[in-house]
Amino acid sequence: MLLGPALGLSAVLFSLGVAGVVLRRNAIVLFMCVELMLNAVNLAFVALAQVYGVGGYLIVFFVMTVAAAEAAVGLAIILAVFRHHQSIDLQNINLLHG
Amino acid sequence: MTEVVFYFFAAVAVLSAAMCILQRSPVGALIWLVQVMLALGAIFILLQAQFIGIIQILVYAGAIMVLFLFILMLLNVGRVRATDIRGPAGVAAAVVVAGLIVAELRGLWAYTTVRLEHEVRTSAGALQAAYAFAGGQAAQQEAQTRGVVGGIAAPLFQLYLVPFEITSILLLAAIVGAVVLAKRRA
Numbered sequence: 540m541l542l543g544p545a546l547g548l549s550a551v552l553f554s555l556g557v558a559g560v561v562l563r564r565n566a567i568v569l570f571m572c573v574e575l576m577l578n579a580v581n582l583a584f585v586a587l588a589q590v591y592g593v594g595g596y597l598i599v600f601f602v603m604t605v606a607a608a609e610a611a612v613g614l615a616i617i618l619a620v621f622r623h624h625q626s627i628d629l630q631n632i633n634l635l636h637g
Numbered sequence: 638m639t640e641v642v643f644y645f646f647a648a649v650a651v652l653s654a655a656m657c658i659l660q661r662s663p664v665g666a667l668i669w670l671v672q673v674m675l676a677l678g679a680i681f682i683l684l685q686a687q688f689i690g691i692i693q694i695l696v697y698a699g700a701i702m703v704l705f706l707f708i709l710m711l712l713n714v715g716r717v718r719a720t721d722i723r724g725p726a727g728v729a730a731a732v733v734v735a736g737l738i739v740a741e742l743r744g745l746w747a748y749t750t751v752r753l754e755h756e757v758r759t760s761a762g763a764l765q766a767a768y769a770f771a772g773g774q775a776a777q778q779e780a781q782t783r784g785v786v787g788g789i790a791a792p793l794f795q796l797y798l799v800p801f802e803i804t805s806i807l808l809l810a811a812i813v814g815a816v817v818l819a820k821r822r823a
Binding site for chain 1: 640650657666673674677680685686688689692696701705709712727730731732736738739746748749777779788792800807808811812814816818
């Protein structure tokens with residue numbers, strides 16, 4: 540059934556995504572790490588759906604929809620920030636810094 | 638046999654994810670991320686979620702990653718000279734946070750269907766074990782009676798109809814928001 544290994548892999552991928560968010564300063568790479576975390580959670584849902592029934596698959600469906608919407612809006616925000624600052628490095632974006 | 642293939646794709650996914658977060662060039666990181674998505678699609682198919690596996694490859698590795706690539710090319714930030722990886726303090730923080738998460742979730746590795754079923758049956762929660770478990774084969778049985786796609790489509794348009802409709806509103810809001818944000822002010 541591979542339930543345990545799939546959940547373990549999901550945990551490892553999620554932690555790699557978190558490490559990427561902490562490690563990188565490039566806003567687009569940060570977004571990619573968030574996508575990695577979403578995928579890791581999807582894997583946990585699919586693994587548990589084997590046991591619980593198709594409800595898990597449907598949640599994965601909704602997660603994918605939300606990820607697509609989030610990518611579209613997030614990338615539009617990055618585009619607007621880039622027009623303003625000529626950079627997507629988070630170190631240069633300190634508009635809200637007091 | 639299934640286990641060998643699973644561990645192969647699991648290793649591919651973990652190594653590609655590590656390369657993704659360590660790759661200096663954003664385009665390189667993106668290609669490694671696509672590799673992770675493809676490996677996860679293969680794992681979904683191994684876990685008997687064939688439809689979700691195909692959707693994963695089409696939507697994630699196809700559509701969403703191409704969107705990222707478009708933005709990278711539009712901003713012309715694909716070729717970078719200075720690295721954007723944080724210094725030693727950032728590396729230490731990343732290792733500590735990731736290590737904590739893995740240490741905390743370590744117990745998941747030992748989970749089996751039998752143990753999960755036992756825990757759900759003995760817990761006092763609202764979950765009805767009889768409904769949730771059909772001998773650990775709930776998804777497989779559903780697929781056998783209704784087909785792989787039908788087993789997902791039927792609950793999507795019956796039990797989960799309201800969330801399904803709400804996602805359409807979410808997508809509309811995302812489209813409008815993205816257009817408004819990206820529109821150049823004259």
